[in-house]
Amino acid sequence: MDxxxxxxxxxxxxxxxxxxxxARRLLAAFGSPQAVLSAxxxxxxxxxxxxxxxxxxxxxxxxxxxxxxxxxWLTGEPGRRILTLADPAYPSIWLNLPDPPLLLYAxxxxxxxxxxxxxxxxxxxxTPEGTDNARAFAASLSRTGLTIVSGLAAGIDGAAHEGxxxxxxxTIALVGTGLDRVxxxxxxxxxxxxxxxxxxxxxxxxxxxxxxAHFPLRNRLIAGLGMGTLVVEAALKSGSLITARLASxxxxxxxxxxxxxHNPQSRxxxxxxxxxxxxxxxxQDVLEELHLAVPAAAVSTGPAHAEPAAEQPDDAxxxxxxxxxxxxxxxxxxxxxxxxxxxxxxWATAELNVxxxxxxxxxxxxxxxGQLFQRRAQx
Numbered sequence: 001m002d003x004x005x006x007x008x009x010x011x012x013x014x015x016x017x018x019x020x021x022x023a024r025r026l027l028a029a030f031g032s033p034q035a036v037l038s039a040x041x042x043x044x045x046x047x048x049x050x051x052x053x054x055x056x057x058x059x060x061x062x063x064x065x066x067x068x069x070x071x072x073w074l075t076g077e078p079g080r081r082i083l084t085l086a087d088p089a090y091p092s093i094w095l096n097l098p099d100p101p102l103l104l105y106a107x108x109x110x111x112x113x114x115x116x117x118x119x120x121x122x123x124x125x126x127t128p129e130g131t132d133n134a135r136a137f138a139a140s141l142s143r144t145g146l147t148i149v150s151g152l153a154a155g156i157d158g159a160a161h162e163g164x165x166x167x168x169x170x171t172i173a174l175v176g177t178g179l180d181r182v183x184x185x186x187x188x189x190x191x192x193x194x195x196x197x198x199x200x201x202x203x204x205x206x207x208x209x210x211x212x213a214h215f216p217l218r219n220r221l222i223a224g225l226g227m228g229t230l231v232v233e234a235a236l237k238s239g240s241l242i243t244a245r246l247a248s249x250x251x252x253x254x255x256x257x258x259x260x261x262h263n264p265q266s267r268x269x270x271x272x273x274x275x276x277x278x279x280x281x282x283x284q285d286v287l288e289e290l291h292l293a294v295p296a297a298a299v300s301t302g303p304a305h306a307e308p309a310a311e312q313p314d315d316a317x318x319x320x321x322x323x324x325x326x327x328x329x330x331x332x333x334x335x336x337x338x339x340x341x342x343x344x345x346x347w348a349t350a351e352l353n354v355x356x357x358x359x360x361x362x363x364x365x366x367x368x369x370g371q372l373f374q375r376r377a378q379x
Contacts (some may be wrong), residue, residue, distance in 0.1 A: 001082055007067045008033035009103055014205060015060045022048045023102060068205045073180055079195065081106045089113060097224045097250065101203035105179045108199035111355065112172055117147040118286065119222045119247070121240040122156030122232035123265050127332030128344050130233035132155060133257055135163035137230065140283040141169025143374055144292070149225050151193065151218055154184050154231045161190060171178035171198040172225065176218040219243040227290050228253030228279065234268030241268050246276065255280045262334030327355050328364060328375055335372040346373060
């Protein structure tokens with residue numbers, strides 16, 4: 001894409017008041033952004049309303065600077081591309097979506113766009129076992145060759161990307177900002193790893209900040225890029241349920257991992273299962289539903305297990321749990337051994353044993369056979 005074509009695309013898509021639908025209709029009528037801009041207002045008004053057609057007569061404020069920044073981004077590192085619908089590398093699975101991106105910014109391995117993929121999404125504030133499951137399912141499915149798609153958000157998204165990077169399928173991150181930005185900032189290192197070993201994608205122009213309205217738009221692309229969507233943990237009002245609904249509307253499979261009835265982050269998954277989502281206990285459940293034949297040795301045969309990792313708290317968005325005890329938060333709603341709790345908290349054995357005893361005496365934790373500890377629901 002040369003500079004003139006880039007400028008024409010950006011003027012068409014970034015002119016205030018034009019919008020994606022009008023741009024799509026204009027491109028269908030005139031064939032290219034240059035032809036759209038060269039046409040008269042009356043000619044464009046034969047396709048869209050006259051007021052909108054007239055807005056394209058003048059370049060929007062800041063267009064020259066945006067073109068300059070975009071050109072600099074393109075040449076700043078290898079592996080950066082801008083794709084249009086006509087580009088052979090453009091994901092063919094998106095062509096049947098009602099609103100595919102007209103322009104797509106990419107950094108990384110474009111061949112991943114032509115591989116079978118599965119979206120993994122979930123809570124930004126998962127339980128420790130939710131994080132473990134996301135990472136382990138993603139790793140196992142990636143080893144079978146499935147590319148794991150997610151949104152680079154905190155929580156389940158990040159764990160899914162991390163797990164998938166170790167497999168042959170790798171991972172694609174669809175973000176709600178320009179590709180010159182990383183949100184959340186805590187994922188800077190992860191974003192770099194994905195750019196090197198996977199693929200970063202965005203439909204938003206260079207310099208676009210993380211705006212709330214952009215993330216539902218991003219979710220439609222996550223739902224549309226995979227053969228299905230696996231929801232690991234989600235509250236009833238989670239954006240992950242929107243992604244699952246969109247996946248269903250696009251004719252994709254929807255999967256959900258069940259959890260404890262006491263865990264608020266499992267209620268969204270349980271709702272999906274009641275609505276007909278496939279209940280998932282192992283990666284084989286996903287592969288069978290997608291009709292993918294994979295050697296048994298390549299996938300896990302039971303629930304996912306992964307090395308636990310300490311999660312960084314998000315002070316601006318506290319997790320939706322009504323306790324602040326670090327051991328209860330680390331325990332979540334599944335039974336865990338002393339070793340697992342030590343790995344999640346970093347506490348010394350003696351200190352951890354004393355605190356667990358206090359929690360047992362107060363009725364908040366129960367000790368199970370096999371030196372397992374489980375949180376007890378409070379009436």
